[in-house]
Amino acid sequence: xxxxxxxxxxxxxxxxxxxxxxxxxxxxxxxxxxxxxxxxxxxxxxxxxxxxxxxxxxxxxxxxxxxxxxxxxxxxxxxxxxxxxxxxxxxxxxxxxxxxxxxxxxxxxxxxxxxxxxxxxxxxxxxxxxxxxxxxxxxxxxxxxxxxxxxxxxxxxxxxxxxxxxxxxxxxxxxxxxxxxxxxxxxxxxxxxxxxxxxxxxxxxxxxxxxxxxxxxxxxxxxxxxxxxxxxxxxxxxxxxxxxxxxxxxxxxxxxxxxxxxxxxxxxxxxxxxxxxxxxxxxxxxxxxxxxxxxxxxxxxxxxxxxxxxxxxxxxxxxxxxxxxxxxxxxxxxxxxxxxxxxxxxxxxxxxxxxxxxxxxxxxxxxxxxxxxxxxxxxxxxxxxxxxxxxxxxxxxxxxxxxxxxxxxxxxxxxxxxxxxxxxxxxxxxxxxxxxxxxxxxxxxxxxxxxxxxxxx
Amino acid sequence: xxxxxxxxxxxxxxxxxxxxxxxxxxxxxxxxxxxxxxxxxxxxxxxxxxxxxxxxxxxxxxxxxxxxxxxxxxxxxxxxxxxxxxxxxxxxxxxxxxxxxxxxxxxxxxxxxxxxxxxxxxxxxxxxxxxxxxxxxxxxxxxxxxxxxxxxxxxxxxxxxxxxxxxxxxxxxxxxxxxxxxxxxxxxxxxxxxxxxxxxxxxxxxxxxxxxxxxxxxxxxxxxxxxxxxxxxxxxxxxxxxxxxxxxxxxxxxxxxxxxxxxxxxxxxxxxxxxxxxxxxxxxxxxxxxxxxxxxxxxxxxxxxxxxxxxxxxxxxxxxxxxxxxxxxxxxxxxxxxxxxxxxxxxxxxxxxxxxxxxxxxxxxxxxxxxxxxxxxxxxxxxxxxxxxxxxxxxxxxxxxxxxxxxxxxxxxxxxxxxxxxxxxxxxxxxxxxxxxxxxxxxxxxxxxxxxxxxxx
Numbered sequence: 001x002x003x004x005x006x007x008x009x010x011x012x013x014x015x016x017x018x019x020x021x022x023x024x025x026x027x028x029x030x031x032x033x034x035x036x037x038x039x040x041x042x043x044x045x046x047x048x049x050x051x052x053x054x055x056x057x058x059x060x061x062x063x064x065x066x067x068x069x070x071x072x073x074x075x076x077x078x079x080x081x082x083x084x085x086x087x088x089x090x091x092x093x094x095x096x097x098x099x100x101x102x103x104x105x106x107x108x109x110x111x112x113x114x115x116x117x118x119x120x121x122x123x124x125x126x127x128x129x130x131x132x133x134x135x136x137x138x139x140x141x142x143x144x145x146x147x148x149x150x151x152x153x154x155x156x157x158x159x160x161x162x163x164x165x166x167x168x169x170x171x172x173x174x175x176x177x178x179x180x181x182x183x184x185x186x187x188x189x190x191x192x193x194x195x196x197x198x199x200x201x202x203x204x205x206x207x208x209x210x211x212x213x214x215x216x217x218x219x220x221x222x223x224x225x226x227x228x229x230x231x232x233x234x235x236x237x238x239x240x241x242x243x244x245x246x247x248x249x250x251x252x253x254x255x256x257x258x259x260x261x262x263x264x265x266x267x268x269x270x271x272x273x274x275x276x277x278x279x280x281x282x283x284x285x286x287x288x289x290x291x292x293x294x295x296x297x298x299x300x301x302x303x304x305x306x307x308x309x310x311x312x313x314x315x316x317x318x319x320x321x322x323x324x325x326x327x328x329x330x331x332x333x334x335x336x337x338x339x340x341x342x343x344x345x346x347x348x349x350x351x352x353x354x355x356x357x358x359x360x361x362x363x364x365x366x367x368x369x370x371x372x373x374x375x376x377x378x379x380x381x382x383x384x385x386x387x388x389x390x391x392x393x394x395x396x397x398x399x400x401x402x403x404x405x406x407x408x409x410x411x412x413x414x415x416x417x418x419x420x421x422x423x424x425x426x427x428x429x430x431x432x433x434x435x436x437x438x439x440x441x442x443x444x445x446x447x448x449x450x451x452x453x454x455x456x457x
Numbered sequence: 458x459x460x461x462x463x464x465x466x467x468x469x470x471x472x473x474x475x476x477x478x479x480x481x482x483x484x485x486x487x488x489x490x491x492x493x494x495x496x497x498x499x500x501x502x503x504x505x506x507x508x509x510x511x512x513x514x515x516x517x518x519x520x521x522x523x524x525x526x527x528x529x530x531x532x533x534x535x536x537x538x539x540x541x542x543x544x545x546x547x548x549x550x551x552x553x554x555x556x557x558x559x560x561x562x563x564x565x566x567x568x569x570x571x572x573x574x575x576x577x578x579x580x581x582x583x584x585x586x587x588x589x590x591x592x593x594x595x596x597x598x599x600x601x602x603x604x605x606x607x608x609x610x611x612x613x614x615x616x617x618x619x620x621x622x623x624x625x626x627x628x629x630x631x632x633x634x635x636x637x638x639x640x641x642x643x644x645x646x647x648x649x650x651x652x653x654x655x656x657x658x659x660x661x662x663x664x665x666x667x668x669x670x671x672x673x674x675x676x677x678x679x680x681x682x683x684x685x686x687x688x689x690x691x692x693x694x695x696x697x698x699x700x701x702x703x704x705x706x707x708x709x710x711x712x713x714x715x716x717x718x719x720x721x722x723x724x725x726x727x728x729x730x731x732x733x734x735x736x737x738x739x740x741x742x743x744x745x746x747x748x749x750x751x752x753x754x755x756x757x758x759x760x761x762x763x764x765x766x767x768x769x770x771x772x773x774x775x776x777x778x779x780x781x782x783x784x785x786x787x788x789x790x791x792x793x794x795x796x797x798x799x800x801x802x803x804x805x806x807x808x809x810x811x812x813x814x815x816x817x818x819x820x821x822x823x824x825x826x827x828x829x830x831x832x833x834x835x836x837x838x839x840x841x842x843x844x845x846x847x848x849x850x851x852x853x854x855x856x857x858x859x860x861x862x863x864x865x866x867x868x869x870x871x872x873x874x875x876x877x878x879x880x881x882x883x884x885x886x887x888x889x890x891x892x893x894x895x896x897x898x899x900x901x902x903x904x905x906x907x908x909x910x911x912x913x914x
Contacts, residue, residue, distance in 0.1 A: 102692050102801035125696070145641040156639050158648075159616070174888040179864030180797040181829040182613050184602040184652055184872040185884055186910055187892045191615075191648030195641055212698045235559050239582070241669045241735075278698075340637040344559035372638040407636030415641040427642055431631040434899065435644045441898035442891065453643055 002041040002084060006062035010044060010086065013054055017045040017092075028069055028079070028087045034333045034381065034389060035077035035418055040067060040087040047092045049165060049173060049204040056202065057171030059086055065450050066169075068198040070140025071113065075336050076417030078144060078197055082451040088202060090139055096120045097205070103179060104210045105162060110139020110203050117208075126210040129154035129245075132413065133322065139203045144415035145195030149246040152371030153277065154211060156413070161194050165205035169443040179207065192438070197415055198449035200442045214245070214277035218287045219311035220304035221274070222294045223267040227251070227354075228347035229297040230270050234370050235343055236293055242286055246275040248318055249368035249375060251354060254325065257365055258317050262324045267301060272370065273318050274304075275311075318367075325365055325378045332380040335392040338420075339403035340374040340412025349406060353377055353399045362392055374412030397423070416453045425455070459498035459541060463519035467501060467543065470511055474502040474549075485526055485536070485544045491790045491838065491846060492534035492875055497524060497544040504549045506622060506630060506661040513659065514628030516543055522907050523626075525655040527597025528570060532793050533874025535601060535654055539908040545659060547596055553577045554662070560636060561667045562619060567596020567660050574665075583667040586611035586702075589870065590779065596660045601872035602652030609828030610702040610734065611668060613870070618651050622662035626900040636664065649895070654872055655906035657899045671702070671734035675744045676768035677761035678731070679751045680724040684708070684811075685804035686754040687727050691827050692800055693750055699743055703732040705775055706825035706832060708811060711782070714822055715774050719781045724758060729827065730775050731761075732768075782822055782835045789837040792849035795877075796860035797831040797869030806863060810834055810856045819849055831869030854880070873910045882912070 010018045019025075020042045029039025041064075046052045059066045065085025072079060081087060090111030097107040101124060108117060115135045117128050130141060132148035140146075142164070147156035154160075163177025176189040193200060224230040227249075234247055250258075250273065255266035272294070276286040287304040294302050305311050317324070326334055341349045350366060357364035357377060368375025379395060381388040400410045400423050410416075410423040424432050432455060439446075439454045450456075467475045476482075477499045486496025498521075503509045516523045522542025529536060538544060547568030554564040558581060565574060572592045574585050587598060589605035597603070599621070604613035611617075620634025633646040650657060681687040684706075691704055707715075707730065712723035729751070733743040744761040751759050762768050774781070783791055798806045807823055814821035814834060825832025836852060838845040857867040857880050867873075867880040881889050889912060896903075896911045907913075 100799070100801060101696070103799045104695065105799070145639075145645070147639055147641075151639060158639075158645065168891070172887050174886065174891060176888055178797075178866045178884075179799040180831070180860075180866050180869065181800070182602075182604055182608060182615075182797055182831065182869050183866035184604075184795075184868045184870050185866045185877065186652070186873055186881060186889070187657075187895055188602070188615065188645075188648045188652055189888055189891060191645045192895075195643070195645055200644075212696065215698070238561065239558070239669065241672070338641075340635075340639055342557065342560045342562070342636040343638070344557060374637070374639065403637075409635045409637050409640035409642045411641045412637065412639050413641050416643055420642065424643060427635075429631065430629050431633055431646055432643070434625070434631055434646060437898040438644055438649075438895060441894040 002064050002086065003062050006058060006064055007042060009058045010042065010055060013051065014044055019043045028089065029081060031077050031080060032073055033075050034335050035080060038080035038082045040081035041084045043087045043089055045089050045092050049167065052088060052167045052202055052204050053171045053173050055086065055088060056167050056169065059447060060170055060445065063445060063447065065447050066202070067449050068139070068143065068202050070111065070137030071135065073134035073136045074140065074144060074417060075414045076419035078415060078417040078452060080418065090137060093204065099124060101126070105179060105207055106210055107205060107207050108138055109205060111137050113137050114141065121210065125213055127213045128208060129211050130157055130160055138206055138208065142194050142203055142206055143196065143198050147413040149248060149369055151369060152247055153243050153245040158191060158194055160209045161190055161206060162209055163207040164190055164193050164203055166193055166201040167204055168201045169445070169448050177207065197417065197453050199439060199453045200448060216278060216280045216283045216306060217311060218276045218283040218304055218306045219274065219314045220287050220290060220302065221314050222272050222299040222302040223269045224272065225269065225298045227270050227350050229299070230272050231343065231347040231370060233272070233293050233297045233299065237290055238371065242290060244274045244286065244371065245277040247371040248273040249370040250318065251350070251366040253365035254321060254367055257325055257328045258321065261328045262317055262320060264317050273315065321367060322378065325380070329363060329380040331383055333383045335379040335381060335396055336414070337377045337379065337396045337399050338411045338414040339399050339408055340372060341403050341406045341408035343373040345406040346370065346373050349402060350375060352402060356395055356398055360391055360395055362388060362395065364395065372412065373408065418452060421452070459521050459543065460519050463515060463521055464499060466515045467499065467512060470508065471501055476500045485546065486538060488534050488537060489530055490532050491792050492537060495537035495539045497538035498541045500544045500546055502546050502549050506624065509545060509624045509659055509661050510628045510630050512543065512545060513624050513626065516904060517627055517902070520902060520904065522904050523659065524906050525596065525600065525659045527568065527594030528592065530591035530593045531597065531601060531874060532871045533876035535872060535874035535909060537875065547594060550661065556581060558583070562636060562664055563667055564662060564664050565595055566662060568594050570594050571598065578667065582670055584670045585665060586668050587614055587617055595663055595665065599651050599660055599663055600653065600655050604870040606703040606705060606826055608826060609704055610700050615648060615651055617666045618647055618663060619666055620664040621647055621650050621660050623650055623658040624661055625658045626902070626905050634664065654874065654910050656896060656910045657905060673735060673737045673740045673763060674768060675733045675740040675761055675763045676731065676771045677744050677747060677759065678728060678771050679756040679759040680726045680728050682726065682755045684727050684807050686756070687729050688800065688804040688827060690750050690754045690756065691729070694747055695828065699747060701731045701743065701828065702734040704828040705730040706827040707775070708807070708823040710822035711778060711824055714782055714785045715778065718785050719774055719777060721774050730772065778824060779835065782837070786820060786837040788840055790840045792836040792838060792853055793871070794834045794836065794853045794856050795868045795871040796856050796865055797829060798860050798863045798865035800830040802863040803827065803830050806859060807832060809859060813852055813855055817848055817852055819845060819852065821852065829869065830865065875909060878909070
C-alpha cells in the first residue's frame, strides 16, 4: 500500500487530479484481454512534464511504483499495477505541440491518440501512418513499439520516433534524439525507450516522422487455395519491389466467422487483403501486378478498387474482424497470440498453429500482417473457465516456441507486459540479463512499471 | 602497458595471430584524419566468435582495454588506443555466412566489407545499399551507425541491422534481435549496440536487411543560384513524394576545386547531384519531375541520364571529391565536420558555415547529403601547423553549436570517437549521463574502447 504521506504530497500538488476513487482505480487496473484486474493505489492526471517529474520524484522518495497509462488498449496487461502504486494517466497531456511541415515532423504529447493526430494533420497533406487497430495514444504506442497493418510499408513506431522527452525514475527529465533525420552522436536512447513499456521512464513528449498522404489508394482482396500460396505470393511481390501499404492474411476460420456473423461472402479459404498507396498510375499498376502474381499462385476472386466506397466495402470486415470474432462466442474473452517469424517460414508456422488449434476445443481464427511475418490467433476462451484459459495459454506458448525455433519472436507488436514475460529468458538467453542490467542502471529501485518486461527479482 | 602474462595467454591462444610488431601497432594506431596516432600494445586477429570472447575474457581478467578494428576508415579516431590495450582486427572474420533470399536478409561476419558483400550478392538481384564512401567493414559501419549518400532513400545502418551477435565486456556472447521483420520483445538492444562504437561490446556477427537491385537508375545534376534554392527544391521534392536514392549538395567552392583539379566544367554555383532508383518509367518520371522543380527554383544546366557511362560521368567527380579536395592542398590533412540539422534550417546553416570558413584562412569546401540535412566541410589544414588545426577545430565547433541551436546533432554519420567527445554534454545534457549509466552497467571496468563516446572518469 502507498504511504499516506505520499498521497498527501501528491494531493497537495494535484488536488482533484489525484484520484483514489474505486471506479477510477478499477478502470486503471483492468485489461482489454484475459489478464486479471490489478488496480493501482491512486491515479494521477498531470498536465505538464514538470508535474510528471514531480509525481515520479515523490514516488521515488516513498518507494512507490509508477505506471504510465495511455488509452488502456494494451493486450498484455502492460498498464496494470501488480504491486500497486500510482498510475499516471496522460489524458490531459494530449496536445499536438508543433507541426514542422518542411521537416515532415510533429511534436506531440503522449496522450494524443493517433486518430486525433491524423485529424489535426488532415489539411496539411501529411499523415501519421502507424495503425495498430485501436485508437491508442502515441505515448503508449511508442512505449510498446506498436505497429499494425501499415508497418509493411511505413515501418513500426521504432521507425517513426525521431526523439523523446522522458522523465526518469529519479524525476530527472531528459531529451533523446534530435530534429535531424539521423545522428551518430552516442547510444540510441530513443530506441532504448521505444518499446521499454514504461519500465525505464515515462515518455512526456514525442517527435514523430510524418508521411505524405497518398495521392491515390487502391484496395484488393483475393482467395488462395492454401496458406502457402498466399504467403508465397507476398514473398514474390516483395522481391519484385511491390510496396503494398497493407497486406493482411485471413485464414479460412476467419472467413467463416465473418460470413456467419458479419454478412460476409468469402470463399472458405485463406485470403489476402491489400492496400496500395501512391500516384493514380502507381496504385493501378501495383494492384494489377499483384493480381497477376496471385493468379499464378492459384488465387481466385481477385478484386480491386480505387473508389472510396468500394475500398471501404472491401476492408470494412477486416477492420471489424477482431470484434466480430470476439462476438462470435458470447461470454468469451481473448488470448491473442502475437508471434512474428521470418516470412520464409510463415506458411508452415501458420499451418502448424492452425492444426494445433483445430485439435483443441478452443476456437482460434488467425489473422496476420503477412508482409511482416506477424500474425495473431484470437483464442476465444470462456471467461469463467480456468481450464480453457490454461489450454489457450498452452496453445499460445506452443506457437511462441515454434516461432523461436524458426528465428522469430514471441511478440511482433503487442509487447511483453505480463503475458509474455515467461518467454523472455527463452527468447533472449543472456541478452535478457543485459536488459536487466540496463533496467537496474536506470531504475535501481525497480519502481517504473514493476512486474513487466525484465526478470523480476 | 599490458601485463606480460596477459600477452602470454593471448599468444598461447592465437600464436602468430597476436602481433606486437611495431609496424602492426603503428598501423592500428593511425587515423585517416588529423587525430594523432595512438597505437595499442598488441593486435589480435581472431578467426571465430569464440576466439573473440576468449580474447576479451583474458583482457577483462588483466584489466586491459580492448578496441575493435574493421578497415581503419573512421574519421574521428574511433579505433585508436589512447590507453593502449589489445586491438581486435576482424580481417579473418569477413565471411558472408548466409543469404536468405525470401527474407531479404544476409548474415555476415563483421570484417566483411560492403563492397565484398555486394559482390557476393550480384547474382541474387539484391543489394546492400548503405554507402559511406569508404569500403568500410560492416561491423565498423554498424558500430558507428554509418550512413552516407543513399540514406535518404534506404536509411542508415540503424535501419539495416536486424540482429547482432555481440561479445560483452566480460566475455559473454549474446544475440540481439531476431530474423523476424519486427519485434516488441523487450529493449531494443540491437539499436543500443548499433552506434555504440565498440564501447559496450564487440560485434561478431550481423544480420542485415537487403534491398532489391533497382531495375533502372537515372542520375541528374543541376546548378542553383544559391544554397537556399537548392535546399528548397529538395524539401519540395520530398513533400511531393519523390524518393531519390541520393541527393548530394556541392557548394561553389567544391565546384571550383573540381574544375581546377579534376577537369570539371561546373558553373561556379552550388549544385545538386541526384540518383533515382526504380522501374524505367519511374526513374524517368522522377528525373523529369525533379527537373521541373529545379527550373522553378532558378536551377540551370539540368541534365539527367540513365545509361551507365553517362551516369558514371555525372557522378565520377562526386565520388572522387573528397580525395580531389584533399589533393588540392598538398601536405594538408582534413578536419571533416559532420553536423546534421533539420532540413528546414539547412540552407541558413550551410550559408553561415561557408561565411565563417571564408572569413578564416582555411579552405573548407562543403559537401552534403542534403536529403538528410547532413553536410561536411572539408577543412584543409597544414599537417604541421598547430595554429591551423586549432582554427579548424574552432570552425568545426562553431558549426556544431549552431547545429545544436537549430535542433540538430554534432555528428550525422561519422560518430563521436575522440573528435566529438567534447560536444556530447552540450548535445545531450542529462541524457549523456544516462549513456554513462548504460556504459557502466555493461562495462563496469571501462575496458571496451576506453576514451570514446561517454564521459571519461
